[in-house]
Amino acid sequence: MFLPPPSPWPAADPLRLLFRAMAALPDSDTELLPAIEEEESSDLDQPWHVVVFNDPVNLMSYVTMVIRRIFGYSREKAEQMMLDVHQKGQCIVWTGGREPAELYVKQLQEHQLLCSMKKAG
Amino acid sequence: MHLQKLPDGSIRLSRLNPWDVQTFRSLPALADYTAAPEAERRLLPAPAIESDLTPEMAMDWVEYVVPELRESFAESFTTVMADLETLSLDPGPEAEDAGDGVADDAEEQGEPSPSGQKSTAKGNVSQQAVEEMQEVEEEPPMPHFVLTIPGDHAEAWFRAMNQARIVLSIRYGIDSERVPELGRLLEAGQLEYWFQYELFVSLQGWLVEAVLNPE
Numbered sequence: 001m002f003l004p005p006p007s008p009w010p011a012a013d014p015l016r017l018l019f020r021a022m023a024a025l026p027d028s029d030t031e032l033l034p035a036i037e038e039e040e041s042s043d044l045d046q047p048w049h050v051v052v053f054n055d056p057v058n059l060m061s062y063v064t065m066v067i068r069r070i071f072g073y074s075r076e077k078a079e080q081m082m083l084d085v086h087q088k089g090q091c092i093v094w095t096g097g098r099e100p101a102e103l104y105v106k107q108l109q110e111h112q113l114l115c116s117m118k119k120a121g
Numbered sequence: 122m123h124l125q126k127l128p129d130g131s132i133r134l135s136r137l138n139p140w141d142v143q144t145f146r147s148l149p150a151l152a153d154y155t156a157a158p159e160a161e162r163r164l165l166p167a168p169a170i171e172s173d174l175t176p177e178m179a180m181d182w183v184e185y186v187v188p189e190l191r192e193s194f195a196e197s198f199t200t201v202m203a204d205l206e207t208l209s210l211d212p213g214p215e216a217e218d219a220g221d222g223v224a225d226d227a228e229e230q231g232e233p234s235p236s237g238q239k240s241t242a243k244g245n246v247s248q249q250a251v252e253e254m255q256e257v258e259e260e261p262p263m264p265h266f267v268l269t270i271p272g273d274h275a276e277a278w279f280r281a282m283n284q285a286r287i288v289l290s291i292r293y294g295i296d297s298e299r300v301p302e303l304g305r306l307l308e309a310g311q312l313e314y315w316f317q318y319e320l321f322v323s324l325q326g327w328l329v330e331a332v333l334n335p336e
Contacts, residue, residue: 048169055163056296057286059325062279065334075336105168106186110193112283117169 047120048101050094054085055114066111067093070104095120124327130272132332135211137266144317145205149198151317152285160291164284165190194284200277204270211267275332282321289318297322 052063060082067078071094084091093115094104101117108115122141125133154160167174168182270278290296293311295318306312 048173051170055287056298057290058283059297059322059329061326061329061334062283065329068334102168102182102186106190109164109166109190112164112280112287114163114166116166117173119173 045097047095048098048117049092049120050101050104050108051090051116051118052081052085052093052108053090053114053116054088058113060086062111063113066108066113070107070111122324124324124331126272126331127269132270132272132275132328133267134270135265135267136213137208137211137268138263139266141320142205142208142266144320145201147317148201148281148285151314152198152281152288154284154288157288157292160288163287163291164194194280197277197281197284200274201281204268204274204278208266208268211265213265272332275328279325279328279333282325286318286321286325289314 052067063085064075064078064082067073067081068075071078073081081091081093094101098117105115105117122137123133123135125135127133154164165187167179168186169178286296293306293309293314295301295306295315301315303312303315306315
């Protein structure tokens with residue numbers, strides 16, 4: 001029969017109770033933590049645009065293919081985005097959280113498309 | 122150069138002349154962005170527009186993402202150069218499909234002219250010209266080469282040529298949206314870059330349409 005390993009702390013160990021009490025007490029450092037966490041969280045959660053820019057080298061058919069491959073869009077949607085890139089100079093191809101946006105930008109750059117992220121709004 | 126997608130998905134480049142081969146072999150040099158900072162910035166830009174880019178984002182990108190992108194770019198050239206090692210002499214279309222060269226052979230065989238007379242290559246020309254023609258004919262024919270690329274290497278070839286065109290575009294002002302200043306390129310000894318650029322455009326266009334995105 002398997003027995004769990006004994007706890008390093010006795011159930012009523014006074015030192016353990018003291019640590020628990022200290023951890024629950026607010027002090028000057030811990031008061032700052034929620035604000036920092038909130039700021040990081042909002043930066044990551046706020047929407048970012050992934051933008052593809054026109055460049056004179058990449059073939060239009062290739063740009064369409066890459067947009068379809070990375071984002072899974074229909075041919076029609078990808079072609080329209082490619083045309084926007086070509087005619088207007090840029091096109092927002094995706095909007096969402098920062099981390100996926102970074103991943104998409106990396107994938108687009110791996111395909112040598114000229115692209116970047118920018119904050120939405 | 123003849124391009125063909127084979128039933129097994131591989132790609133056959135045949136009738137490659139020595140210049141084609143040399144151009145492919147020079148792909149790593151043509152695409153080298155390390156000596157061209159502007160080309161490097163184009164291929165490895167920051168992840169976000171300047172106003173939204175934080176120092177942390179920029180540092181993380183340089184530390185974690187850029188090395189992977191560099192490695193990915195380099196892998197394309199490793200693939201291309203390994204494929205080029207399998208280059209072989211092209212026996213020519215006669216050996217591939219005998220009897221398919223009727224039009225090419227007609228003149229040599231003295232095909233009847235529209236007037237009903239047999240034309241000859243030597244008709245109405247001076248003896249000196251005949252000798253010159255014989256000398257030309259005696260020159261060894263230009264060798265041609267054939268290369269078969271596995272289908273799953275097509276993307277590496279595409280990216281290698283794409284990178285070369287990006288670098289050529291930035292270094293020498295050659296691109297697909299402007300009429301090149303041929304005189305300037307000629308004077309600068311850079312005209313060959315334009316021919317190379319156009320070779321890559323042609324092959325890339327075919328690769329996208331026929332191989333990478335054949336729908």
